Amino acid sequence: MQSLEAELEEARQLAVDDLADAIESIGFECTRCGACCTGEAEDDHTATVFPEEVRELEASDSYDGDYDWRDVARPMPYGLSATDDGDLEGETFEWALQTDGCGDCAFYEEADDGTGACAAHDDRPLICRTYPFSVALAGTSQPMGEAVDEEGVVRAHECEGLGRDISRTDAEDLARALKERAVRELEEAIAVRDEYEPVDPAPGEIVIHDSEGAKRADGTPLED
Structure with missing residues (x-):
């Protein structure tokens, strides 16, 4: 098994044209069904969502500074346990978009005609920009769905927008975002590994480990 550093170098060497070829071969157009947002x-x-993406959403001009960390992100629930009151506690890794x-x-909004829209569309995280595609490298988000290319690097998740025509320009834009996401996921994984120090959360407390160290649920460093 390759080290994360080796996988990161592989991600940096991904050819945008090859990724675009894979995307173009299956085709994709968002139908605004909302399935990936609900x-x-x-x-x-x-x-x-990465820490810097949380801050970008907080600072977005679209929200006039009305958002704080908890409005944007929540602790990734995996690994947490429920208290008697139904709250979560324990240690976890990374953040998820708030629900x-x-x-x-x-950030999901549904129009009267049933189509979906994203209130943060211009600032949406990379995982949203690249759905339903992912890159299958160790250290990136667990790949799901079927391989699109012969090497099995590009995967397509189930989505009703697959199989629709996509322009070369749009395929290349999506491919660039897909490569950026793979690189940033691996950079994040390496930093989380290097920054991780086990803690013993108090009852009812959640500690989140990300690339910047251990944090509370409101995004503030645990050491403060």
Whole structure:
């Protein structure tokens, strides 16, 4: 198994043209169905967001500075346990986009005609910009779906927008974002590994480990 550093170098060497070829071969156009922005059954929507992406959303001109960390992100729920009161506690890694009371992404809006829209579309995280595609390298988000290219590097998740015509320009834009996401995911994974120091959270407390160290649920450093 390659080291994360080796995988990062591989991600940096990905050819945008090759990624675009794979995307173009299957085709994609967003139908605004909202499936990638909403929760499923009893599972809330979960999309990884990097610390710097949280701050970019906080500072976006679209929201006039009205958002704080908790409006944008929540602790990734995996690995946390429920208290007797139904709250979560424990240690986890990384952040997920915040959800509303229905378990949908907090930035998801649905029009009267049933089509979906993103209130943070211009500032949306890389995982949203690249859906339904992912790059299958160790250290990146766990690849799902079918391989698009012969090497199995590009994967396509289930999405009703697949199979639709896509222009070369749009395929290349998506490919560049896909490469950037793969690089940043690996950079984040390496930094999380290097910064990680185990802690013993107090009862009812959540500690989140990201590339910047251990944090509280409001995004402030644990050491403060």
